[in-house]
Amino acid sequence: MSAPARRVVFVGNPNTGKSTLFNAVTGASAHVSNVSGTTVSRSRGAWRGADAIECVDVPGTYSLAAHSADERVAFDAALGADEPVGVLLVVLDAPRLARSLYLALQVLELGTPVVCALNLIDEARQRGRVPDAGELSELLGVPVVAVSGRTGEGLDALRSAVEAQLSSPSPSRPPYELSEALASDAERAAEALPGHWLDGASRQRRRALGLWALLCDEDVEALADLPIDHRILASVRDTAATHGRDLMAEVVGTRYAWIDGHAAGLPGPASSAADHATQDRVDAVLMHPLWGSLVFAAVMFVVFQTLFSWSGPLVDGIDGLFGWLGEVVAGGFAQAESSLSGGMASAVGFLGDLVVEGLIGGVGSVLVFVPQIGLLFLFIALLEDSGYLARAAHLMDRILRLAGLPGQAFVPLLSGYACAVPAIMATRTLPRHRDRLLTMLVIPLTSCSARLPVYTLLVAALFPAAVPGLPVSAQALALFVMYALATVVSVLAAIVLGRTALRGAASPALLELPPYRWPHPPNVWRSVKNALEAFVTEAGQVILVATVVLWGLLSFPQYEPEELLPADVVAEARASGADLEVLAQGEALRRSYAGMLGQAMEPAIAPLGYDWKIGIGLLGSFAAREVFVATMGLVYGIGDEVDEQSAPLHERMRAETHADGRPVYTPLTGASLMVFFAFAMQCLSTLAVLRRETHTWRWPAFATAYMMALAWLSAFVVYQGGRLLGFG
Numbered sequence: 001m002s003a004p005a006r007r008v009v010f011v012g013n014p015n016t017g018k019s020t021l022f023n024a025v026t027g028a029s030a031h032v033s034n035v036s037g038t039t040v041s042r043s044r045g046a047w048r049g050a051d052a053i054e055c056v057d058v059p060g061t062y063s064l065a066a067h068s069a070d071e072r073v074a075f076d077a078a079l080g081a082d083e084p085v086g087v088l089l090v091v092l093d094a095p096r097l098a099r100s101l102y103l104a105l106q107v108l109e110l111g112t113p114v115v116c117a118l119n120l121i122d123e124a125r126q127r128g129r130v131p132d133a134g135e136l137s138e139l140l141g142v143p144v145v146a147v148s149g150r151t152g153e154g155l156d157a158l159r160s161a162v163e164a165q166l167s168s169p170s171p172s173r174p175p176y177e178l179s180e181a182l183a184s185d186a187e188r189a190a191e192a193l194p195g196h197w198l199d200g201a202s203r204q205r206r207r208a209l210g211l212w213a214l215l216c217d218e219d220v221e222a223l224a225d226l227p228i229d230h231r232i233l234a235s236v237r238d239t240a241a242t243h244g245r246d247l248m249a250e251v252v253g254t255r256y257a258w259i260d261g262h263a264a265g266l267p268g269p270a271s272s273a274a275d276h277a278t279q280d281r282v283d284a285v286l287m288h289p290l291w292g293s294l295v296f297a298a299v300m301f302v303v304f305q306t307l308f309s310w311s312g313p314l315v316d317g318i319d320g321l322f323g324w325l326g327e328v329v330a331g332g333f334a335q336a337e338s339s340l341s342g343g344m345a346s347a348v349g350f351l352g353d354l355v356v357e358g359l360i361g362g363v364g365s366v367l368v369f370v371p372q373i374g375l376l377f378l379f380i381a382l383l384e385d386s387g388y389l390a391r392a393a394h395l396m397d398r399i400l401r402l403a404g405l406p407g408q409a410f411v412p413l414l415s416g417y418a419c420a421v422p423a424i425m426a427t428r429t430l431p432r433h434r435d436r437l438l439t440m441l442v443i444p445l446t447s448c449s450a451r452l453p454v455y456t457l458l459v460a461a462l463f464p465a466a467v468p469g470l471p472v473s474a475q476a477l478a479l480f481v482m483y484a485l486a487t488v489v490s491v492l493a494a495i496v497l498g499r500t501a502l503r504g505a506a507s508p509a510l511l512e513l514p515p516y517r518w519p520h521p522p523n524v525w526r527s528v529k530n531a532l533e534a535f536v537t538e539a540g541q542v543i544l545v546a547t548v549v550l551w552g553l554l555s556f557p558q559y560e561p562e563e564l565l566p567a568d569v570v571a572e573a574r575a576s577g578a579d580l581e582v583l584a585q586g587e588a589l590r591r592s593y594a595g596m597l598g599q600a601m602e603p604a605i606a607p608l609g610y611d612w613k614i615g616i617g618l619l620g621s622f623a624a625r626e627v628f629v630a631t632m633g634l635v636y637g638i639g640d641e642v643d644e645q646s647a648p649l650h651e652r653m654r655a656e657t658h659a660d661g662r663p664v665y666t667p668l669t670g671a672s673l674m675v676f677f678a679f680a681m682q683c684l685s686t687l688a689v690l691r692r693e694t695h696t697w698r699w700p701a702f703a704t705a706y707m708m709a710l711a712w713l714s715a716f717v718v719y720q721g722g723r724l725l726g727f728g
Helices: 018-029 069-079 097-109 121-127 133-140 157-169 180-190 203-215 230-242 247-265 273-286 291-309 312-338 344-367 371-386 388-401 407-415 420-429 433-445 451-463 473-500 523-553 567-576 581-592 591-599 602-608 614-622 628-636 647-655 667-679 686-695 698-726
Strands: 007-012 033-034 043-045 054-057 087-093 114-120 144-146
Touching: 007 018, 007 097, 007 628, 018 043, 018 157, 018 273, 018 523, 018 567, 033 230, 054 614, 069 451, 087 157, 097 133, 097 203, 097 247, 097 433, 114 133, 114 157, 121 420, 121 581, 133 144, 144 157, 180 203, 180 230, 203 230, 203 247, 230 247, 273 291, 273 388, 291 371, 291 388, 312 344, 312 371, 344 523, 344 581, 371 388, 371 407, 371 523, 388 407, 407 420, 407 433, 420 433, 420 686, 433 473, 433 686, 433 698, 451 473, 451 628, 451 647, 451 667, 473 698, 523 591, 523 614, 581 591, 581 686, 591 602, 591 614, 602 667, 614 628, 628 647, 667 698, 686 698
Parallel strands: 007 054, 007 087, 087 114, 114 144
Antiparallel strands: 033 043, 043 054
């Protein structure tokens, strides 16, 4: 694996079965990781049955022109910019061969040893038009092997062809010659490229790199790190233009001229009239503006219901398992503590709290997301592998494009109403880096299920059951307004961010509609497995550490019970039958570091109608928004075993007053607090997965800053505006 000459890079168009073929030859050895400095993933694994051949699978692309981060990663891998390449394995689409030849010709121009895998040969056979691998090999001048990644057909022959190229490399060359003028322009354009790209390069490779440079835009983010001399490229283009030549048309035209000249003998996009007619009839329904939208709504309802409700038993099971484990471990520590005295007992008690509330609670807070993430990626894999996801993206593209997003963003955005963590991970299906990042920054604004307990608590405690004079529930109306507000603000945020922080050209509306296929179970399984592994091993680490830190803020400094409650308070509590332990917990929370922070931040949140106790609740909710309910139970001396429907908590909140006697909680305060929760970034898990997907802390910090600013300003307008209107 350490020998660079034994490295094989898989390149090909999307929907050609490239990843299926990669998985078939690598098996369980494959693992996924982000390319350094990007959000783009690539897979690595060892070729089964071969002598130390490393396989690298890069994102599918229609061209090596680096107009996106995915295309840049594919180009760098094909070029060997980061690590040497022994063989480029070009995956061709056997049933639709002509469409995948453009990328193959670009690869051949690089001069690297090439083997072509004529994939999906079983599907081509079913459709009655099977390309001749031998004839195609003669045309392209490189080995061509007919294979099927789904059935395993031809894999041994493919391995033999790759091993032969690795043992006796044969540089590739394109099956056509450039015109004299275009060849001269390409060599001159190559001078604009980094010197180490050209060291030892043949004339053919220099020309290929020059053509690549001429086709790439000068201002794309994917090329910002390259020391390219754009003045040379501009000079080449300007000189050609003065002679009436369009370089892009010449470069692209040269390749397509060869494809068109040989297309008569190549299978086209349709194999038979019957297959074509069947797909057209299905598409006529699934892509119809009305019927297609209804089908899509039904599919998304199933996905949404699964994430929101049907995953509940699995989530509750994991939560219950870790709750039981915590109780067992806590009981063991309590028994050990009771057998000791003095400092040793205190040390054991501290260690028990750390293990139970920090470590076990932290691991549980990571694994509780596994069911939702697994189910979401299961649905995405099934929809994508079947060919339906591309139709759904096409259907939604026109609507989401108004907000600067592609149609593929709809599934992640909708999933955000269940949970932002799997929704952010689902943005991997988006092809462009900018679109992926913009969607990730907007998803936390959707009203996830964790906000619902907070909304329910505030609505039940502070809003009347009905609007006077109207047959409308004020509580139901408040919930509807919150969800509608989150939806509208998410769209507006996408528009604003897309025109400011993430300004860029709109993504092209080119969406390929692959043929309908039965999902391939190994592909589906690997997709779910890779998503879960990435979350647990990377985002999970951040969540665990953050949970322990937050536990420390809420638990320290620690006091002896007699230090927390004055004697008169103890006497009064005993006389009234109040729970002294709960009162002590509330006082300990007030004196904790989190309580100190809550009191220190009171001047900043007072204009929103909040006191320091609400400040503690806001701090506690950074672990997860729903923690706000339990934190309020502790603050008001009721205990943490409360829920949003707890009548004692409602009564205590209604009775709470400021120093001047004004009630702390009013409907206006409740509205301000709900608006704050709707827009604030209060979820460590979301920040952790944002860090994992963006590969930097820059964007999580940006998301936190803009969302907290939006939350504060919105809550300020609601509270102060309401007071001016006489509602406070």
